[in-house]
Amino acid sequence: MTRATVITVSDGVSAGVREDLSGDALEGMLTDAGFIVGRLVVPDEQDRIADAIRSAAGSSALVLTTGGTGFGPRDVTPEATASVIEREAGGLVHLMLARGLESTPMAALSRARAGSVGSALVVNLPGSPRGATESLAAIMDLMPHVLDLLAGHTEHHSGEPRSGG
């Protein structure tokens, strides 16, 4: 069983005045996929978000954020993420955007980042339940392989020098 943490970034959820529909939806998807899921909620404060990511990456193989990736004045999740990740994962961001744009041009409003912190993968997802779950669905099938590689399981089964790198 692999541990994942969902970090909900939202002033409203943090203050208890908004339901965390996106966090709940992501937890459901991850549980169905066999993850043990932890949850964190933080307001749209860059330091708080960065601390939550760092903390979650210490105990989870997969860290998903939802919220704070847009153009609102307080949307700083990508900036917090960029300050923490050690190696950017531009291909995963590309795949999420490409799939999202098949649904709606509004997907282009995402400023999401992804990358690794130690052996954990951190991925920003949009704040809406639909945007968050569609973005996660776009990369879900790749997660076992990515998390295996991050954990140092770099055996090659394909006969090629590297299977994906």
Add this chain to the structure above:
Amino acid sequence: MTRATVITVSDGVSAGVREDLSGDALEGMLTDAGFIVGRLVVPDEQDRIADAIRSAAGSSALVLTTGGTGFGPRDVTPEATASVIEREAGGLVHLMLARGLESTPMAALSRARAGSVGSALVVNLPGSPRGATESLAAIMDLMPHVLDLLAGHTEHHSGEPRSGG
């Protein structure tokens, strides 16, 4: 009425030896879309470009550059832009590239960046009239929503916790 500034980045236009066809075309598109449009022209000098972006972002909601995004030795508009923007908008760049590549593989020569400076959105567009107008067309429908969000109008109409972020 919303203010926009078109910054033409071109040694030739700046020296008065080249017509500013791209700037004119962009001004036309923006005027048709209801913007009040200002114009600036700067040579391909990183400091001059950065100063022009900063200045325009102080008075306009939307700042478009045209020119200097390619591989010529003096093409440094993306570097000037990266030095000024506070929050990168990778999704908008992705959308412009995806649409551009539907027209021509040459769209991949763009090194354009986009992002916010305060409450202004800054977007690099290619230097050719066709490249510039096609790139702007790719994101034009999103502009009202992006500029609303940047201005702090974060009302949610969809019943979801966040409509796009």
Add this chain to the structure above:
Amino acid sequence: MTRATVITVSDGVSAGVREDLSGDALEGMLTDAGFIVGRLVVPDEQDRIADAIRSAAGSSALVLTTGGTGFGPRDVTPEATASVIEREAGGLVHLMLARGLESTPMAALSRARAGSVGSALVVNLPGSPRGATESLAAIMDLMPHVLDLLAGHTEHHSGEPRSGG
């Protein structure tokens, strides 16, 4: 005749315990395209990779790396590349990812970067022979134009102010 260097980034190839199938395949493609091809092999060490890129960029118009772009603990080719390149070429990365994702969602595991160092173009390619050659094929037709622009041949043939920038 234009010079290119293929840098194979691989602990195994560097130690002589793995065949350099990807490097061989890339050399073949480049030779067929009329390049004079040099080869370098370095282990997955960030400083060694950065030094190899810098050295190759001093004598070649095109520098391709293969390997080290994935999520393995020692995959640091993009980080070494980012430390060396002066101007990022996000459009080329976008095109390689878009084409790769037409073949397999595993293409999203690439963290490749591209950009210029002086008048040389540096492009990260995946480590597998298939991934490396498909990525290069995606951008090969653009290379003459990109390398011309980087070399300062900025004549415009199209009648537009800039042909691609």
